[in-house]
Amino acid sequence: MTEDILATAAAWADSGETVAIATVVETWGSSPRPAGSMLAVTASGRMEGSVSGGCIEGAVADAARETMTTGSPQLLDFGISDERAWEVGLACGGKLKVFVEKLG
Amino acid sequence: MRRETLDRLQAARQAGRGVVLLTRLSDGAQHLWPDEALPGTLAEAAQAALDSDRTARLDIEGEAWFVQPHNPPLRLLVVGAVHVAQALAPLGAAMGFAVTIIDPRRAFATAERFAGVSLNHDWPDEALAALAPDSRTAVVTLTHDPKLDDPALDVALKSPAFYIGALGSKRTHAKRVERLREAGHGDAAIARIAAPVGLDIGAVTAPEIALSIMAQVVARRRGR
Secondary structure (H helix, E strand, C coil), rough: CCHHHHHHHHHHCCCCEEEEEEEEEEECCCCCCCCCEEEECCCCCCCCECCCCCCCCCHHHHHHHHHHHCCEEEEECCCCHHHHHHHHCCCCCCEEEEEECCCC | CHHHHHHHHHHHCCCCEEEEEEEEEEEEEEEEEEECCCCCHHHHHHHHHHHHCCEEEEECEEEEEEEEEEECCEEEEECCCHHHHHHHHHHHCCCCCCCEEEECCCCCCCCCCCCCCCCCCHHHHHHHHHHHCCCCEEEECCCCCCHHHHHHHHHHHHCCCCCEEEECHHHHHHHHHHHHHCCCHHHHHHCCCECCCCCCCCCHHHHHHHHHHHHHHHHCCCCC
16 A cells, blocks of 8 residues: 555545545455555546556446436445446456545 | 644754654544553554554544654764765755765865755765664765775674675675674674675666666565
């Protein structure tokens, strides 16, 4: 947890962007990124950090945009038993939960 | 996350103080510990997360919580503003370390050679005593000069620094070990020094040596 994603998120918010933060809160099996890994996303499409090896970032960014609109946090489930995760391709075969929240 | 919570979290880290963010996953309610007092179980989990630098999941009265420690950055204290240090400083920063270069020789430790890096011009023993290496600190000596390296190693070996490395050949290190023994350091202390410094990747150039050192620091940090 060395990359300072929160600093980036704060800087983006300061420049007037709408920002959401995604955090890995639980993993099972061979997940590429440990719990605590973060991804910051803006409504304008900027991204910093990661919650996987790139497998689910697209789906998480979609959910983040939804959370930016509604203001409600979401707890996302990804795993091989999950059809949606299969679509976005969690190639590692791991499972993880990602918490998505709006900043501000 | 409320902006005010984020600002308090970042301010604590900047001040070198570890804090823990606790998030209730059902609705995103958050607490920052120890700034906010918390009931026993949550406070205990927060303390454990901070100490181990690991996240935790917790279920209390049917509510799921995510417990995330935010410790201040790891520190890399480098003695000797030499060529290898110029390569090591940006590598350390990229690995998330707050880097300080220590060298009383002002001709070496210049802002031009170390743009954006914290420079300290005190004698290494005084500098290290003031910086007080803790268990989240790595110390690397690079000068080859016993007058500068030895006093730094003396202080480092009396600290809980998680990594202590000293540049120099096996022969140089053997002489260094003799001097450190005379200064009262025993086998256990001597064994803490990584020397010759760095993983054996056949490094030749300054950036390669810096890479081998940083790789070894990361390995120790991750328990390898």
